[in-house]
């Protein structure tokens with residue numbers, strides 16, 4: 001059994017990005033600038049955005065955190081997005097999800113300039129991804145592909161079963177694993193809350209990608225020997241540690257890891273990769289802006 005060490009790989013990627021930024025600095029070029037908009041005071045969201053800002057500092061990017069109150073109206077957020085679209089110093093930005101109820105998420109994501117959409121959530125970029133055109137791939141799916149690639153996990157002709165059809169993970173992952181090339185060429189099954197007899201399906205999977213958010217959902221009985229297990233779940237459970245919580249994935253790691261050929265831990269698996277790939281998309285955005293002389 002091999003642990004897919006997202007913590008280590010994400011550090012490698014950050015070092016590679018930092019080397020690129022150092023070259024830019026040596027040439028007196030502008031360094032990439034990422035902005036993150038966060039609406040409201042959700043604890044988990046603030047933690048993630050904080051990690052993104054710290055990761056920017058670590059690789060030498062400029063970063064801007066835009067904090068808006070939980071009562072922000074849709075119009076106010078759209079105005080802020082317009083401002084970021086027009087600010088030529090900003091290469092890419094993200095709107096941290098979820099958004100408060102009064103705001104229509106789809107409308108907001110459509111307002112982001114696709115050239116600055118480093119989350120890859122704009123329908124234009126999602127469509128390009130589905131059509132194998134070069135674009136920003138959403139950071140979590142991109143991170144999973146990168147892990148599979150760096151550990152040379154064979155995906156060709158394999159049966160990949162995805163649990164969860166979210167717009168951020170399950171849906172894009174189902175498209176990416178079925179694309180031509182590596183990692184890809186999988187036969188994909190996308191399962192969700194209306195799926196019947198899920199154990200029968202997961203038991204046949206060569207690769208399982210679980211993005212559900214239910215701790216200990218995936219048990220050893222649901223997995224065949226030598227399966228590849230990617231755990232995208234991140235659920236906070238309260239405990240008596242200093243933080244007051246620990247995070248746990250969808251997978252019963254202790255038992256499933258005994259059967260798996262490769263498995264991602266939580267924490268230290270897909271989560272850190274998400275942040276590294278957001279940086280990678282921002283570097284890509286900077287390079288494209290430079291070529292278009294913006």
Ligand SMILES: Nc1nc(=O)c2c([nH]1)NC[C@@H]1CN(c3ccc(C(=O)N[C@@H](CCC(=O)O)C(=O)O)cc3)C=[N+]21
Pocket residue numbers: 047048051094095096097098119139140234247266267268269270271272274275
């Ligand atoms: N516009 C937008 N883009 C996102 O990419 C986005 C989002 N909204 N909303 C929420 C999800 C979730 N997400 C994570 C990022 C890093 C970790 C991460 O670093 N996790 C660490 C542990 C972090 C902890 O201790 O809480 C780990 O798994 O080792 C987790 C989850 C990005 N998301």
